[in-house]
Amino acid sequence: MSGHGKSYHLDDEILGKVYDHTLMKRLFGYVRPYYAVFALALFLVLLSTVCFLIGPALTGSIIDIGIKQKNVPALYSLCALYLSITVLSWLISFISTNVLAYLGQKIMFDLKSRLFAHLQNMSLRFFDKNPVGRLVTRVTNDIGTLSDLFSVGLVTVFNDVVMVAGLVVVMFWMDAYLTLVALSIALLLIPITIFFKAKIRNAYRDIRLKLAQINAYLAENIAGIRVTKLFNRENKNLELFNDINDGHFKACRRSIIYDGSFVSSVTILRAVSIGLVIYYGGSAVSDDTIKLGVWVAFLTYTMHFFNPIQDLADKYTLFQAAMASAERVFKILDTPAEIVDPEKPVPLPAIRGEIAFENVWFAYPSDSDTPPDARLNELQFGQVTPGDAQEGFTVKDKTPLYVLKNIAFSVKAGESIAIVGITGSGKSTIINLLSRFYDVDKGRILIDGIDIRNLRQSELRKQMGIVLQDVFIFSGTVLDNICLGEKTISLEKCREIANYVHADTFIEQLPNQYNGSVAERGVTFSTGQRQLLSFTRALAFAPRILILDEATSSIDVETESYIQDAIKKVIKGRTSIIIAHRLSTIKNVDRILVIHHGELKEIGTHQELLDKQGIYYKLYKLQFKA
Amino acid sequence: MLKRFLIYFRRYKAQFLLGILFLAIVDLIDIIQPLIIMYAVDDLSKPNAPSILLWYAIIYMGLGVLQGRGRFWYRIFFFGPSYKIARDIRNELFSHLQTLSSNYFNRTYTGDIMSRATSDIEAVRQFYAMGMFIGADLIVYVLTVPVIMFFLNVKLTLLSLVLLPALPFFVNRMGNLIHNRFKKIQETAAEISTYSQENFAGIRVVKSFAQEENQKSGFKQINDKYVDQNLSIAKVESVFSPTLQFIAAASVLIVLYFGGKEVIGGTISDGTFVAFTLYMGRLLWPMMALGWTISIFQRSSASMQRLQEIFGAKAEIISPPQPVAKKLEGAIEFKNVGLAYQGLGSENTQKEPALQGVNLKIPAGKTVAIMGPVGCGKTSLINLIPRLFDPTEGSVLIDGVDLRQYDLGDLRKQIGFAPQDVFLFSESIKENIGLGIQDYKESDIQRIVTSAKLSMVGADIEGLPGKYETLLGERGVNLSGGQKQRITIARALAKKPKILILDDCFASVDVDTESLILDEFQSVLPDLTTIIISHRLPVVKVADIIVFMEKGQVVETGSHSELLARKGRYADFYRQQQLITDLEKIE
């Protein structure tokens, strides 16, 4: 997150017009499963509005019938009626608060789960380009704002609208002339609302944007806190954070200014209306054209008329905030997963484990390939099909920076191969393509003769056990980290595997051993221990294809030599691909692939390559010069 | 905790007081308005009623305009500072977090902190915005309306207030319920944030093990809990607010009934009666307001408690009050050093300390290689030098002075450190290498380029389309493993340190590049105290001293040949590597 506005990540700005109806329609889609509950809520609201409207009329009747006519029994029974309505109101609000909370929470639950699920299907390119904190903001804060809309917003809006309508009807029924006098002024609200709408929305869009930045910044800087300390970056970081935070504050402040002006206009309109009723109504009462009680009731109604409007004004801000969040949430939901399962996936039974790369070309979407901002938004979030998006990035004036060029090789079932090459030559990229984290630009990759694009991603990946170069450990327990969520893997199995790779020594020293707790990213383990853990994880899944990307890079030679034996046992009968810089690591493989600047330069057994006196030979000589 | 609420209030006292002033004006107008109507009702029978009414109407409208303006201003004065407070708390939180030591972050989840920094701060802000505003409103009404009512009619007022004593008991009980339940909700919110944060950060692992479905169901579980907790607080509030309103409505009823009788009996006028009912209506609002303020206050105090948990965490590693100011030579000494890490959560400290009785002298300008098996305490040892951790026993000295006597910033400025866990910021490569540089002068750029070249990553960077301006993704996702590691080496060099520490920084670098880098260091930076942790042989040739560690202890120290001659653990270790090499040579 750079404070200078530039960043590797995709722009998060939402520009352009406000399309509330489409947004609302989509939001209502989430109400649909609960339409019965929603109907009940509306009914209760209607009922409570009626109860509320009866109040002043009753007071009016108490004055006109009970008091003016000095009718004590009538006073008595009207008061009893009042009491029963009060009790009824209590009951209604009790039920409706619960119903509304249920509705809001359920919808929020659905939306949140849906969003999370959708994110699980997004491809890595999406995650490369969106900071973690931003996505967390979408899942937590933005959905939170939306839940306000559903739990209080929608129904109160309905309530208010019903209330206003009810008031107008009652007032007309009481006195049409006075109503016209009182409410003519209220029409002014329409232009005022239109005036403020865009402004308030923009302020809220800004707030959401800044909030996501705050989270992204926090997430990144907490993760990098040690580096910050080591490089005395605290002050600069604080400055950058202050900037973002201040931006958030300013957006919030803008929202209150608009908000305040709106509320203040409503207050003034209300006073003018009441003033008119005092004058015209009062004159009418003194002329005896209307009764005192009616006038009093009418005054009360006029006052009340502006309450829901005031409330609507408040809800209006809530509504704008919710819409600003909804835009962002839907933006993610609308981003198609780039890598999708085929319509009719080829079923993949137990595979043999043949791998073939056929003339594979691949380029990561780099900065210079990224289209200008306008198109960027469109590409990321518009209704483009995955295919188009792919093209948008590659078919550009410049030839893309191919990381892999025309790679072709095949691995027989059960064969083990090693990939070597200097850093940055594209070794990890081969793994990324094989596990379909990214799709190839040209050529194809086959497993057992089937193009991997014809397989279901989960089935493909279930065949593989991968130790990634960047080890990632989850918080939780050691056992959780080995089996992840897979319940089929038993503790016994874990122990056995851990013993294979010598991870058991440190695990068994933990206070709770396999149930010992693990901190975020496993920071309380040494780096080598983390690597052993992720090694154990890969083996525990007993894959047909084992992929080790620098799996032992941080492990000392002694430990590694033990592991070597384990690896030898484990890879027997399994196809395996091993990437390593330490050539001693790959001594047991059948064949070696040498990648140089994205091209497959040499391929053959250790001896063949040495005889060739090419790149491998050079690497080898250098390594053992010491 | 209440103190903390006060601190921020005091900071913006003037604005809040202005806000209260405007609020009071608005409320007073609101309270006067029924009186106008009362007089209007009573004056109806006068002969010149229409012209009097016109005046009343004009006054009413004029007051309304005032009220409208007032509403605008009190919003500015209440909500404005509330956002300022949120901003301040967030800044202070971030600043405080930066002072906390590694121990704290080992026990804390990023997602949890994010949740506190947003959702909890928002709840606290609500106290200053809605909470105080509604609270002040409430007080104005409660102080004035009954007084006016007393003036109008004492008996009726007393009757209407008869239900009031039931309030405190009820409010207190409900308040506690809300507080506790809300705290649970916020905890779960943090759990959701943590879960998703971790999931997104580890998405590669999730995907490569096809764990998406399991992750989804894990997420659903927490989400479910969150829903239940929210519903349970709704249950409290569904009793709370309506009951308060019921009490208010019942009071209105009392007025209607008894007041009505009074009017019939002729003891009070029509106007007074009408005004009374209007005032009762105005008491209805404070009753609702009471419910809200209590709820807002309870929520915000629960959140404040959660923030307080962070603020309450002590920075364990800090500069001394009177630091020794000195340019470092770079002689390092470990004196009987022991380190025992704190356990996680409920677990007690680990049985085995990570370091035990370490004694080691590194003369200035020498190159030291630390070797040893996985988890033997190499990283733990060197982490002590820039004081990422403090030893729990013994002391570490640089140039004969205990580290704890140096200024922390000064000390770290002179140590170039490339940690084992590569971490890059999502900024440009230039900024990553020049981390800590405030604004870039020509000489800084030069240094960045030289450092990159020295670390053999210069060519890689030049090959990128944006060169040094290339922007990195989070944690440098758009670089290869070896490129990331060499950038961290360059970053350590760019500081022009006196002491250079490289923790297993060649793990993802091929061995020939490693040798080249090390050779380069030898010739370019001869007087730098260098500590290198590595599992591989090239480091052996450049090291003056080799330190071999095992199980948290230094078991052997000396030069390569000395150690070989000793035929101890190091010799075994070395031979093993040699053996592997030889084996391959035979093949």
Ligand SMILES: Nc1ncnc2c1ncn2[C@@H]1O[C@H](COP(=O)(O)OP(=O)(O)OP(=O)(O)O)[C@@H](O)[C@H]1O
């Ligand atoms: N996500 C990405 N986006 C853009 N470029 C990338 C990405 N990942 C890798 N690259 C670039 O692709 C090239 C090949 O990277 P790769 O990770 O495959 O190298 P490698 O052979 O595994 O190197 P190492 O041995 O250092 O791990 C590098 O130049 C790198 O900068």
Ligand SMILES: Nc1ncnc2c1ncn2[C@@H]1O[C@H](COP(=O)(O)OP(=O)(O)OP(=O)(O)O)[C@@H](O)[C@H]1O
């Ligand atoms: N923050 C921590 N909290 C608790 N225990 C820790 C912490 N950091 C390390 N340890 C433990 O202390 C021991 C030494 O860890 P250290 O990181 O120093 O090992 P290392 O020698 O650097 O290993 P490697 O070669 O794997 O990097 C290990 O058993 C590790 O699990």
Ligand SMILES: [Mg+2]
């Ligand atoms: Mg790699």
Ligand SMILES: [Mg+2]
């Ligand atoms: Mg280490």
